[in-house]
Amino acid sequence: MKDLTVSNIERQNVLNNRFAVDEIQKRLDISGMLFEGEYWLTKKMVADFYAVDISTIDRYLGSNSEELKHNGYVLCKGKSLKEFKSQFAHLINEASKTTQLGLFNFRAFLNIGMLLTESEKAKALRSMILDLVIATIHKKTGGGTKFINRRDVNYIPAAITEENYRRNLTSAISQYVQGHHTYKYAQVTDLIYKAVFKENAKEYREILCLDSKDNVRHTLYAEVLLVISSFENGVGAAIQEQYKQNGKKKLTIEEVEQIVGELAENPMQKPYLNDARTKMASRDFSFRDAYHGNIAEYLKAVTPEEFERFIGDESVDFEHILESNKDVLKRLKQAEDE
Incomplete structure (x- = not known):
């Protein structure tokens, strides 16, 4: 079985497949906070979902920053942060003096879930992802991929x-x-x-x-x-x-x-x-x-x-x-x- 935790290519093959990503999002029923046309989650929300400490999320952000940024993780700053906090301050529980806020879109949320080895929820998610990717491709091709x-x-x-x-x-x-x-x-x-x-x-x-x-x-x-x-x-x-x-x-x-x-x-x-x-x-x-x-x-x-x-x-x-x-x-x- 493929191991998403060790292969960047295999992770990216999942994240580049919008059909599989859409199906995974439906199954998980995770929306986040709608801002500028996309749903976002804070580091705390991500940590809570995967049942790990924020420090664990920070560690993965440090060791996989380029990959996570490529797939949608952003540091919200300046005017965007001000507007974001004005809409969601009651949800994010961040100090008013915060100058930047790490946010995950759904692809980045899945991305870190494919990296986390400490989380049982992430492990279960990876199993579901692999099953859904195969099922999605077969559904789109009418049951087979030979041709x-x-x-x-x-x-x-x-x-x-x-x-x-x-x-x-x-x-x-x-x-x-x-x-x-x-x-x-x-x-x-x-x-x-x-x-x-x-x-x-x-x-x-x-x-x-x-x-x-x-x-x-x-x-x-x-x-x-x-x-x-x-x-x-x-x-x-x-x-x-x-x-x-x-x-x-x-x-x-x-x-x-x-x-x-x-x-x-x-x-x-x-x-x-x-x-x-x-x-x-x-x-x-x-x-x-x-x-x-x-x-x-x-x-x-x-x-x-x-x-x-x-x-x-x-x-x-x-x-x-x-x-x-x-x-x-x-x-x-x-x-x-x-």
């Missing part, structure tokens, strides 16, 4: 692009590479997958718990597909060029492996490869609860904008779109049968 990548409006154009460049590659493999007519396609594909995200198709299937009938490419995010498109096109062109230089002698798999390796190390490819690895590692970890150990160094929190793209108002109903675009469905089916 959550298809909810991105950019997925279908990327899939078609990748299919077209894939044909360029398979044509080059067919004409210019030695080996069994079936096996060599899988071998070259594995070389490309290994270069792009450091896993072959079998390893990727195991991490995502895919069925034998599932096409790996149909689970990839749009950005990853476009990087693979670029890579496949480059490999196909390099195979054809090497074939000519070999005096029209077909290439061995070892020669193709060298081509793939050189392309992966090309400085022009590095930014695109790194971006694809970051998106795959981060999104799979958050949305699919899948951990890619070989690219763990690229793991980051999923942004609020990404949550909108995949489970929010910007996400799309893939099946509905395919029903409306049957020609696209046919092309994707042909790619799956290859």
Whole structure:
């Protein structure tokens, strides 16, 4: 089970998911004091809820100040403090000479609850948070996340692009590479997958718990597909060029492996490869609860904008779109049968 107390990425994945945060707020029924369009709680209110001393809250504020400020903790001062005290002096029990007041919005309140190890209430809250995050994502995706990548409006154009460049590659493999007519396609594909995200198709299937009938490419995010498109096109062109230089002698798999390796190390490819690895590692970890150990160094929190793209108002109903675009469905089916 994930431990929110030790991972900033896991905490931020919760806090960046407004759908989960809204559901947690409904369950807790905590509102606070409405000021300037947002509900706020004082340090004492937070300490009372979690049944810890204010000094404990202060200690966490000191050791995690940047994270808590990023997620909504503020020091209310000056004119804002004067206005706040004029409205809520009877609730906050602060001395009239106080020049600053620490306030938590709901996200910051959850944030410190994910950090507190001394509080049993915080421990119970963390358990509830993890359950609700999973339930919220599944509810938004209709019960499963295997193909959550298809909810991105950019997925279908990327899939078609990748299919077209894939044909360029398979044509080059067919004409210019030695080996069994079936096996060599899988071998070259594995070389490309290994270069792009450091896993072959079998390893990727195991991490995502895919069925034998599932096409790996149909689970990839749009950005990853476009990087693979670029890579496949480059490999196909390099195979054809090497074939000519070999005096029209077909290439061995070892020669193709060298081509793939050189392309992966090309400085022009590095930014695109790194971006694809970051998106795959981060999104799979958050949305699919899948951990890619070989690219763990690229793991980051999923942004609020990404949550909108995949489970929010910007996400799309893939099946509905395919029903409306049957020609696209046919092309994707042909790619799956290859």
